[in-house]
Amino acid sequence: MTPHDVLHRVFGHSEFRGPQLSIIDDVIAGRDVVAIMPTGAGKSLCYQVPALIRPGTALVISPLIALMEDQVRALKAVGVRAATLNSQAADGETVWRAMRDGELDLLYVSPERALSEGFGVLAQRTEIALIAIDEAHCVSQWGHDFRPEYRRLRPFCDALPGVPRIALTATADRETRVDIARQLGIGDDRVVLSGFDRPNIRYDVAGRDNLKRQILDFLGRHRDQAGIIYAPTRAATEKICEWLTEAGINARPYHAGLEPGTRSRHQADFVKSESMVMVATIAFGMGIDKPDVRFVLHAGMPKSIEAYYQETGRAGRDGDPAVAQLIWGGEDVARLRGFIAGSDGDEARKADETRRMNALIAFLETSGCRRRELLRYFGDVPPQACGNCDNCLNPPQLLDATEAARKLLSAVYRTGQRFGIGHLTEVLLGKTTEKVLKFRHEQASVFGIGKDMHVDQWRSLTRQLEAMDALTRDPEHGGLALGPASRPILKGEVAIQLKQAPPQRREGRSSSSSTRRDGGNDVAAGDQALFDALRQRRRELAAAAEVPPYVVFHDATLREMARQRPRTLGDLARVPGVGASKLERWGPDFLRVIARG
Template sequence: MTPRQLLKQVFGHDDFRGDQEAIIADVLAGRDVLTIMPTGAGKSICYQLPALIRPGTGIVISPLIALMEDQVQALKAVGVRAATLNSQSADSGQVWRDMADGQLDLLYVSPERALMEGFGALLSRTEIALIAIDEAHCVSQWGHDFRPEYRRLRSLCDALPGVPRIALTATADRETRADIAVQLGIAPDRITLSGFDRPNIRYEVAGKDNLRRQLLAFLAGQGGQAGIIYAPTRAATETICGWLTEAGLRARPYHAGLDAITRSRHQADFVAAEDMVMVATIAFGMGINKPDVRFVAHAGLPKSIEAYYQETGRAGRDGDPAVAHLIWGGEDVARLRGFIAAGEGSDAHKASETRRMNALIGFLETAACRRHALLRYFGEAPPERCGNCDNCLNPPNLVDATGAARKLLSAVYRTGQRFGIAHLIDVLAGKTNEKVTKFGHDRSSVFGIGCDWPADQWRNLGRQLEAIDALERDPEGGGLVLGPAARAILKGEVPITMKQVAPRRAAARASASADLAASDQPLFERLRALRRQLAAEAGVPPYIVFSDATLRSMAASRPRDMAGMARIPGVGAVKLESWGAVFLAAINGD
């Protein structure tokens, strides 16, 4: 059977996407490959299909237990013999026996288990179709999620001559890609770069003002759909989850401070839900195979553009419209700088981390297309405008803020470099409140010199000055102090340009039925209800039964018989047998 025939029979798809077919051909020919492909573009097909065609078992090494479990569940639903082997595997003995007996098409294994004594011996006496190394950026010291144990995986691969290795990641800049290839023994000319663009994701960035109000306003525009909010700390996770619950939203917290049973339950609730918000630290989401996440919001800064791309990539994996919304403040920049300074690693590594952080700040502060800035970072040459980010949809005005910057920096200096932005704004605005008069700042030369600017503009300028090192946070008192870039600004040697963001137009909410005719939408909702019922009975998430895209196709084409149902994208042979008749009956009113 050809790869294309198998794609249709097992997964229900007629055509490959992007570079999938070429990558699969390379692996089938026994060639090693490093592929960089966006999340949601179908990386897993690149090793799943060859593993089903080549003799033996395909070994998939991944650090993401949640991804293993989700993918194995999805594979079993289409008739593939798959299993996992990790620290949480309850039936590892049976998995070893099935592996030794050649009863597995795919085995997902954690790097720790793959490197344990005995696993290599098992591979040596078992026919192996291929070795896939997922999240391959973990092998590189320049990657955003370096894991030292990944460095030892090359020896595991080298011990199996003739077995092709395929390394996969969604996130790797030029430096990281080269390092991955070296560390895994893949020739530089075997790197396939499929691009980084996720055109279905709308990118938005906002300065932090009132986080609670901003998050609730954003969620009000999402229509009760499933999404993730990333918070920088455990405490922030609990606080934000409390805000959402008080507002009547379905929400769950997820962080390392919760016990394993609670984390597992919250994750299962989220994966199965169509309307839940997961509020989490970055401990959550790595490899969650939930295709219908409609938004990812950041209530603070990720540590780099790579991390941002990886985290936002968890939205819209099904290809439907999704939103990436980031809210940040100057304290987030200070936190990142503190992490880099206090972190382990060589001076070269810290310098690299600082460059990555500065690139992230440039992305936040740009007045140009955000997608353009993001893709340029990864070495692509995208169009100047994408039409699907906040700067393209609501172009900001640029104003000369050099004079205002000098006023704010002077206020920091004249008040003793010990106060936060709120107090400094009061001084600049000429407010005679208790705190201002207590410290005698109503008699300062800077009192009232900024009354012509509204408070939100001063906060915006403060964030920008922190981002460029003109202002810093006192690590002990938390107040603002002059940074190394302040002197040149105060002397008038460096101009400051600031964005004035235009009033935000309401964007169309991403909807699961947005592209359906009005006459087909009631049927689509009935099919979704049927899917929820069948998923609950089977003990699987709804998307395991059928995706929203498959249900939309059913509602629009209304197949009359099983042959017509088999032509629906996403309906493979096993799913047709399992659920085809019941959905056909619902469509035809039987």
């Protein structure tokens, strides 16, 4: 079969996207490739299609057990002979025999199992179609999720001469891309970069003032949708999950402190659900091949801009509108700076981590297009405005806050560099609270000099000055002190602009007003009842097959069924997303629903 034959007959699609076909042609011809493609752009097809054309078994090396299981489940649903081999696989012997006997099209294997002596011998005695290294940023010391065992993959690949290798990732800046190619023995001229933009994701950022209220308000705009909330600690994960449960929201926690069986059960429930919220530390989500995640909410700053891109990329993998909401505060900056300072890395490593953190802060603090700030970091050349981030949809007003910043820094200094923003704003606003009187701060020269701004503005300015390192925070008690960047501000050498909330909000492509239960793409009024009936039948078939609903068909495929209303299997075969195996297995069920509708 040709690549187009495989694409249509097996996966039910009519056309390749972006650089997919050129990458596939290279791998089929035996050429190595490093493919940098955004999440949702179809990286998996770049090795799955060649695996079904080249003779032998394709090896897919991935550090993510959840991804392996999701991919294998989806491949089996379209009739592909696939299996996984990792530390949790219970049928290892059966998989080894199937590989030895040439009965597998694709084998997903963890790097630890791939690097074991026995597997290396088996691979050398078996016809191998190709080697795909997924999450390839893990091979680079500059990547955000470096895995030492990935450094040993090149000898494994070199022991299989003539077998093409394809490295794939969605997250790699220029330095990381060069390192990936070098570490895996792939020429620099074999790097394919298709861009990093995820236009279906709307990026929103807000300062933290009342986290519980902010989260519940957000979820109120995204009812009955599947999403992920990332929290910075296990304790925060449990607390947020408790808030949601009390509010009647279907939520589960996920962090390393839970029993492995509980984590696995929560993950399985989330993958199968169309409306669950997973509240998790960053231990969750890498490789979760769930296409219908409608939002990712960060309840604090991620550790780097690469991590942010990777984590938000778990939303909207199906191409439908999705939202990436981030809520942050100055204490997050202090936490990250403390983490970098206390890490075991050498000075060069710490300097690199600081550079990455500063890039994230610039993204948070920008008054311009957020997508532009994000894509520029990865080397893309984006337009001036994307039309689908909070700043583009609702341009912030800028206030000259140079004098206000000097007042705030003076208040920090005059009160002893030991108090948090709550007490400092009371001093600046001239409030004679018990605490103000206790420390005699009503007698300070800064008492009452900030009445021209309200509390939220002072908090916003504090976040900005912390991000600039003009203020530092005691990580234990939260007290603020002058930072190294405060002197030029106090001397009037640096101008400060404060972003003001826009007077009204316009909704974007991924907004709550347009993000419906069906994932955000409109269903014509006359087709809505049929679409709902198709979704219900999908749930029933998925439950019977013990697979997530999206494994049966994606929402986009059901929308097309509702629009086209096919009457025969031949008609249904022409609907995007309906391959031969799914047509045979589930086609008659959906035709009956359509006939009744």
